[in-house]
Amino acid sequence: MIEWLIGVDGGGSGTRALLQRRGGSLVGRGEAGPSALGQGIAQAWRHIASAVQAAFADAKEPVPPWDRCALAAGLSGASHPPWREAFVAANPGFAELEAETDAFTMLLGAHGGGAGAILIAGTGSIAEALRADGSRATVGGWGFPVADEGSGARLGLHAMRHAQAAMDGRANVSALARRVWMLCGDDRDSLQSWCGSARQFEFAQLARLVFDVEASDPAAAALLQRATEALEDLALAIDPRGRLPLAVSGSIGERLMPRMRPALRERVVPARDGAAAGALTLIARRVRHSLEEAA
Numbered sequence: 497m498i499e500w501l502i503g504v505d506g507g508g509s510g511t512r513a514l515l516q517r518r519g520g521s522l523v524g525r526g527e528a529g530p531s532a533l534g535q536g537i538a539q540a541w542r543h544i545a546s547a548v549q550a551a552f553a554d555a556k557e558p559v560p561p562w563d564r565c566a567l568a569a570g571l572s573g574a575s576h577p578p579w580r581e582a583f584v585a586a587n588p589g590f591a592e593l594e595a596e597t598d599a600f601t602m603l604l605g606a607h608g609g610g611a612g613a614i615l616i617a618g619t620g621s622i623a624e625a626l627r628a629d630g631s632r633a634t635v636g637g638w639g640f641p642v643a644d645e646g647s648g649a650r651l652g653l654h655a656m657r658h659a660q661a662a663m664d665g666r667a668n669v670s671a672l673a674r675r676v677w678m679l680c681g682d683d684r685d686s687l688q689s690w691c692g693s694a695r696q697f698e699f700a701q702l703a704r705l706v707f708d709v710e711a712s713d714p715a716a717a718a719l720l721q722r723a724t725e726a727l728e729d730l731a732l733a734i735d736p737r738g739r740l741p742l743a744v745s746g747s748i749g750e751r752l753m754p755r756m757r758p759a760l761r762e763r764v765v766p767a768r769d770g771a772a773a774g775a776l777t778l779i780a781r782r783v784r785h786s787l788e789e790a791a
Contacts, residue, residue, distance in 0.1 A: 497564065498591050498783055502551070503776030504544055504569035506531030507598060508619075508697075513547035514772045515555055518566075518783065522776075524557070526550025533573030537582045544569060545588070566592035568779035570601025570771045575637065592786065594778050598771050599624045599637065605774030606743035606767035609781075613735045614767075617727055618746030619700040621647035623734035635733040640696040646726035648748045652702030654719050656680070660687060671709040672716045676702060703748060723748070724755045731760055741765040 503514045511531040515524035528546035531539065548567070552559045567590045574580045574597045587593045603614040603624045613625040621644050622637030640649045659676035661667035663684065679702070680690040690698075710716045727749060731742060742763040744753045753764060 498566045500560065500565040501776060501779050501783065502548055502565055502567040503601075503772045503774070503779060504531070504547065504567060504571075505598060505601065505771035505775060506540060506544060506569055506571040508532040508535065508572055511543045511547040512770075512772045513544070513551045514776050515548070515551035516776060518780075524551035524553070524555030526552070526554055531569075531571060533571055533576065533579035533583055537579070537586055540571065540583060541586055541588060562589035563591045565590050566779050566783050568594035568596065568601070568775040568782065570596050570598040570775045570778075572598050574598070592779065592782055594775075594782050596775070596778060597624075599634075600626075600632070601774035601778060602745060602767075602771040603743075603774065604777050605769040605771050606745065607741065608768045609774070609777040611740060612743065612765075613731070613740040614743045614745060615727060615731050615734070615749055616745045617646050617648075617749035617752070619648050619696055620644040621650070621727065621730065621746070621749075623730040625734045625740055627740070633734060636730050640699070644696075646723045646730065646748065646752070647746075648700035648703035649696045650699075650726075651706050651719060651723055651748065652699035654722075655702045655706050655716075656687075656691065656699065658715055658719070663687065667715070670715045671713040672705060672719075675705040675709060679705070707751065720752070720755070724752045727752055728756050728760060731756075738763055743767040 498518055501516050501518055505512045508530050511528045513526045516522045526547040528543040531543045533540055549559050574595050580595050583595050599616055599622050606614050611626055611628040615623045623635040625633045644650050655676055659673045662669045662673035681687050706716045706719050710720055744764055
């Protein structure tokens with residue numbers, strides 16, 4: 497008998513879990529370390545278990561056997577089938593298990609499980625949609641450095657390219673170039689060394705420099721304009737006819753949304769809730785359907 501429903505939001509910086517009684521209301525919340533699948537399946541399950549245990553502690557309830565629980569997790573890396581399959585195969589005993597992308601559970605949370613679209617731009621970027629007929633669509637999300645247009649990592653990559661060009665004399669020495677040099681090194685060897693070890697997260701940290709100097713640096717302003725246009729392209733591609741309410745999420749998306757064209761801004765609605773709540777909606781539906789099929 498399933499007594500507990502658990503929704504998990506698992507990313508590269510942390511894991512959040514929401515707990516509710518089946519047929520009841522939310523009773524507990526818990527957090528733990530990262531559970532992005534790219535960082536390892538064993539780590540993901542370890543931190544999910546810790547977050548779930550913390551949620552039971554928050555609810556002042558003893559942790560039950562896992563076979564009395566149903567869990568859905570929206571996970572960074574779940575779009576990669578081998579990682580997702582390995583995660584599901586390592587199920588420690590949950591009666592029902594659903595593994596989805598964190599983007600999809602964020603979409604469900606943003607629109608209360610109903611039809612809608614979401615544009616997410618933080619370290620990376622992606623757009624997802626759930627249509628009224630239940631069909632789904634995904635645009636972008638191909639990953640850094642090839643894609644992730646309009647994201648923090650892509651902004652940072654372009655900032656570094658500008659700083660390198662300015663060091664060569666191929667671009668003007670601007671405020672943005674100087675800020676990048678201050679952070680990453682002000683000679684050729686230092687910049688090459690920084691780039692050689694930097695990954696998506698490190699490049700995303702440079703995005704704030706672009707915003708910092710925008711008012712005084714045309715190069716930075718141009719990068720932000722290009723990023724805004726890239727996000728507009730994602731939003732238009734995910735819902736060309738503009739029929740779905742659009743939520744915008746992520747540190748970069750939220751900062752660039754006010755710059756988007758009016759027709760897009762008019763479609764934007766505030767997100768109702770987050771990815772963990774979306775995962776809770778997902779597992780509640782699965783349990784309900786399982787019970788209906790068994791009846």
